Amino acid sequence: MSTMLEVSGVSHRYGTGAKAHTAVNDLSFTVEAGQLASIVGPSGCGKSTLLRCIAGLTPPTEGQVSLHGDRVDGVPDDLAVVFQDYSRSLFPWLSVQKNVEFPLRWRSLSRAERRTRAAEALEQVGLSGVGGKYPWQLSGGMQQRVSIARALASRPALLLMDEPFASVDAQTRFELEDLTRRVQREQGSTILVVTHDIDESVYLSDRVLVLSKSPASIVADLPVELPAERDQITTRESAEFVTLRGEVARLLHGGTAAPEAATAASDAAEWELAEQAKDVTETKTGS
Numbered sequence: 001m002s003t004m005l006e007v008s009g010v011s012h013r014y015g016t017g018a019k020a021h022t023a024v025n026d027l028s029f030t031v032e033a034g035q036l037a038s039i040v041g042p043s044g045c046g047k048s049t050l051l052r053c054i055a056g057l058t059p060p061t062e063g064q065v066s067l068h069g070d071r072v073d074g075v076p077d078d079l080a081v082v083f084q085d086y087s088r089s090l091f092p093w094l095s096v097q098k099n100v101e102f103p104l105r106w107r108s109l110s111r112a113e114r115r116t117r118a119a120e121a122l123e124q125v126g127l128s129g130v131g132g133k134y135p136w137q138l139s140g141g142m143q144q145r146v147s148i149a150r151a152l153a154s155r156p157a158l159l160l161m162d163e164p165f166a167s168v169d170a171q172t173r174f175e176l177e178d179l180t181r182r183v184q185r186e187q188g189s190t191i192l193v194v195t196h197d198i199d200e201s202v203y204l205s206d207r208v209l210v211l212s213k214s215p216a217s218i219v220a221d222l223p224v225e226l227p228a229e230r231d232q233i234t235t236r237e238s239a240e241f242v243t244l245r246g247e248v249a250r251l252l253h254g255g256t257a258a259p260e261a262a263t264a265a266s267d268a269a270e271w272e273l274a275e276q277a278k279d280v281t282e283t284k285t286g287s
């Protein structure tokens with residue numbers, strides 16, 4: 001396996017002087033080609049800042065990011081990002097097909113090639129036949145599929161996903177997680193997903209990077225040794241899954257020891273409840 005992404009000593013500070021706020025603190029890790037890695041961390045710990053540094057949208061204050069050995073200095077051509085808010089990332093005045101084709105306009109591709117690529121990407125996400133519709137004519141889950149298709153159409157070396165399923169209902173979330181795993185395996189894509197959902201990080205990934213509270217630093221890098229074929233019900237019930245989600249929860253609480261499965265499960269449930277309560281508060285206060 002070759003290294004697709006290398007993050008070396010990356011820190012990011014917002015502002016300067018007494019008002020400076022360090023969001024990311026000296027992070028280093030690599031992601032191998034063909035790997036699906038998740039980054040999980042508490043709300044506000046610096047996950048999105050890290051992703052923006054990796055995507056070349058925000059230059060790190062210190063350190064550097066390399067994609068297949070090339071230093072990232074601006075958004076690389078062969079990198080795509082799927083954001084949480086599909087309603088703001090799709091153009092409402094363009095058809096679904098045109099939305100998916102849009103980033104390909106900067107590639108040296110003929111119009112016919114762009115159409116073909118977009119149609120193929122829509123088929124991969126199970127949306128053949130809706131290319132002529134507009135995003136606002138689709139459900140939220142379908143719109144996020146369109147965002148994923150748009151990212152896939154450019155055949156990125158690295159696909160970054162920032163809380164990609166946080167704005168859809170639970171059933172759709174499960175479908176989109178399975179879709180992501182299927183596409184990743186079919187295409188051998190390299191994917192880095194940022195989430196604050198412990199279960200999602202474990203279910204989706206080959207590996208989970210656990211971040212500390214702000215400023216983000218890596219507290220653990222855990223391999224996910226679940227079978228490649230996963231199922232939303234049986235995988236989540238398995239002892240390996242329950243143990244791992246508990247371990248991630250424990251690390252997020254600041255612990256380090258490997259737990260017993262039962263304690264781990266209760267830790268994970270407690271964490272999920274705390275996160276849900278926080279989401280409700282943030283929704284109510286609009287923060």
Ligand SMILES: Nc1ncnc2c1ncn2[C@@H]1O[C@H](COP(=O)(O)OP(=O)(O)OP(=O)(O)O)[C@@H](O)[C@H]1O
Pocket residue numbers: 014015021022023041042043044045046047048049050196214
């Ligand atoms: N443009 C900015 N200017 C100043 N501070 C910022 C800016 N963007 C983010 N921050 C701060 O940096 C810290 C990390 O924010 P970031 O959005 O990266 O965290 P996060 O882990 O993605 O959060 P969440 O899980 O809630 O989305 C927070 O304290 C946030 O207030």
